[in-house]
Amino acid sequence: MRQERRQGVEIHRIEMPTPLAIGSVNAFLIVEGDERILVDCGPRHEATQTALLSGLQQFGLNPEDVTGLVLTHGHVDHVGLARLFQSHGVPIYSHPDVNTWLNPDGEWVNYRQDFYHRLYRECGLPTEVLGRTLQEYSIYHSLNDRSVVDVHLEDGKTFPVLPRFRVIYVPGHAQAALALFDEENGDLIVGDQLLPRVSSNALIEPRLDAQSGSEAERTKSLLQYRENLQTLRTYPIRRVHPGHGETFEDVHALIDQRLTDQETRKARFLRLLQDSQPCTAFELATAFFPRHSHQTSLILSETLGYLDWLSADGSVMSSAGDDGIVRWSTV
Incomplete structure (x- = not known):
């Protein structure tokens, strides 16, 4: 458990193990006045849930005592336990399109499966690799317990119950992704868009605004990611609270390094x-x-x-x- 105390607000990091290759994942408890806002919650996994509940209990909190749950994006390592809180009446706040990850209907599941099957065929995957890769998505679904976003957060608006935090959409690592920026203290809770030790993977997804079955267009995720990093570079960020790893400073230097490293990798791909x-x-x-x-x-x-x-x-x-x-x- 790590905590940061800033003027009138506390941000506490709760680190949780996961069964995934990424390793541990972070949730953040924001405390201000009577509000107890949790940001992200980890996958549906026994060890993850135990660590999360233990972290909350250090502050005398049970799931029903949390006043709101914010999901930075829809990937299962961040949202799988959301239903644990929603079942206690805790409202869920997120990007509106996170619902396609939290509670996908059959049409959406088929749409996504068709999209990846076509994409991977075009990429030249051998049949056995194609089958194994598509199976990964079933495993990820097993770590998610269905829930639904109650309150849609809009880009550029203040967070309803903590107006010192502004909502910033951060497409790149995921299409439906957001960060919370404390305009008073310069703290950014950013999910996986910016990590301290590794470069985030800009994951290819079907475009959410162009659903058309197996012919859906895919995102240009890396180009979106670079554009968003350049946008984040303009904010007076002092500290980043990431989805994985420890809170860090020197934010603008890290963004510059990520952009430079991408230029170098681009040249290597071309060669x-x-x-x-x-x-x-x-x-x-x-x-x-x-x-x-x-x-x-x-x-x-x-x-x-x-x-x-x-x-x-x-x-x-x-x-x-x-x-x-x-x-x-x-x-």
């Missing part, structure tokens, strides 16, 4: 493609990340992000063969 073209996104991903070839969905998101960037500046091109597989080459 690799020049040496191996034409190739599929899967071939490029496994060549660039040989030690992480088992994390197919993550390395494909990273690779497609850089291919989008290189395509946008005219350095690479793609074409689909008769087999439906897309191959990339330099211009």
Whole structure:
């Protein structure tokens, strides 16, 4: 348990173990006046729940004593225990599109499965890898207990019950993602958009504004992520409270480093493609990340992000063969 006390407000970090490769995840308890706002809650997992409840009990709180639950984004390591609080009447606040993760209906589940099946086929995944990668999503769903967002938070508006905090939409790591910025103290609770030790993965998702079954457009997540980091760079942020890892300062220096590292990685992707073209996104991903070839969905998101960037500046091109597989080459 780590805590930060600032003028009139306290922010307490509750670190929880998870069964996922990412390791531990953070929840944050914001205390101001009579308000006890929890930000994120971890996956539905026994050890996670035990750690979360223990953390709350250090402040004499049970789930029903929390006055609101904010979800920074819909990934299961941040939302799986939301129903534990909602069942006690605790209102859930989040981006409106987080509902597609919290309580997906059959149409949405099929839509997402069709999207990834088509995408991974286009990327050239072998049949056995494709099946294994799609199975990951079923595992993630098992760590989520269905709930629903009660209050939709709008970009740029103040948080209803703690008006010192402003809501900032932060697309990139996830499409439906937000941060809370304390305009008085400069604290930013940011989910996974900015992490202290590793660069966040800008995950490829189907566009939420263009649902059309298996033909849905995908996001250009890395380009969105870079744009959002540049936007966050303009805020007077003093401290970041991330979804994973410890609270950190020197925020603007870290943002600059992330942007510079991405420029370097972009150049490496271009050189690799020049040496191996034409190739599929899967071939490029496994060549660039040989030690992480088992994390197919993550390395494909990273690779497609850089291919989008290189395509946008005219350095690479793609074409689909008769087999439906897309191959990339330099211009």
